[in-house]
Amino acid sequence: MQILVTGGAGYIGSHTLVEIYKAGHTAVVVDNLSNSSKESLKRVAELCEVKEFPFYQLDIRDKETLAEMFVNHKFDACIHFAGLKAVGESVEKPWLYYENNINGTLVLIEMLEKHNCKNIIFSSSATVYGEPAEIPITEQCPKGVCTNPYSWTKSMLEQVLMDVQKADKEWNVVLLRYFNPIGAHKSGRIGENPNGIPNNLMPYITQVAIGKREKLNVFGNDYNTADGTGVRDYIHVVDLAKAHVCALQAIEKQCGLGVYNIGTGKGYSVLDVVKTFERVNDLKIPYTIKSRRPGDIAEYYCNPQKAEKELGWKAENDLEDMCRDSWNWQRNNPNGY
Ligand code: NAD
Ligand code: UFG
16 A cells, blocks of 8 residues: 655654555655654655655645645555654644644645545544543543543544544544553664653663663652552564554555554553663663653553454553563664654
8 A cells, every 4th residue: 555654754753654664555744844854754764675665844734835736656555653642742742643644644635635635644642531530541431521631632533533434434544542652763763752751651761771861760669559650661763564464454444533542551560661771671760759750640541442343453462572672772762863
């Protein structure tokens, strides 16, 4: 299949490009590089042993430029990663998040419809469950009250895409609710490259390990969890990338609407991650306990069985692999790309 990949230069997009090429598909990438660099695409091309990808540096909100790109290519499906994702920033600048994520997706849907490409895989998030009604979280679990504007954009866009599919059954819409992606490609050539101070746990840990940050702040040790720190379902980014390949297969079989949790089904605490990272990489990560981070939920992990049953997808890497590969990326690229 020929795939339009929006946000393909980013963390998850770059890893997914490698997997979709490995599976025999081709891709055209559009990205405005607001949170990424072209270097990631250069390295993806190396890993895929292709000279380069068709790449358009454009903003998906810009209808005219997007329309020009559509004139040059015909697509079988779109994998839609493009969006802003910093939770804290979304609280400070909600309008920016609603404008970029929602407006961008609406323009994209219009263009896909116009060019008769009615197949889309959307990057959703576990945060649409809000404070989950049950753990492990199944897809039956009702969506909840989101704790920040970023998460609301995911929740609202899920609704938009469900309504589009409901109105026109020619659409195939796959909503992948990612849990916590970490890790990097085994080669150490591509990985997560945050701007400034990392918001998320693993990039913060790897920056402590490389000496860029003094110590990790652990946000709260008084949660109702085994060791008091927050529990999450960490998923290796390469496993997550492979879920998109499986979703493309489902789309080829005209799946209609599909909603899937993409996680391992196992919950690990912040201190589990720190200890595993230290053990597999033979490093020390100094840390200090701080107060809880506003908006954080104590614990969540998913039941990923629906994805296994319907998409034939299952996570293969464990927390040790994730910690090893995250460090391998950081060690080989101390300053990112
Ligand atoms: P990322 O920031 O690395 O990648 C997103 C890419 O989209 C970037 O390259 C950015 O430049 C591009 N982009 C943003 N707005 C754009 C626009 N208007 N037009 C064109 N390009 C634009 O983030 P990621 O971690 O790879 O996440 C990919 C998707 O998965 C995002 O939609 C994100 O919200 C979602 N997601 C991420 C996580 C996570 O923890 N990383 C969890 C759940 C869901
Ligand atoms: N944490 C720390 N110190 C840090 C960073 C994080 O203790 O410096 C803790 C958090 O309190 C939490 C856990 O580590 O308990 C994980 O935090 P992350 O920031 O890595 O991830 P979140 O679960 O908060 O959110 C992430 C993404 C969201 C996404 C969500 C579910 O940031 O965009 O996973 O997919 F929606």
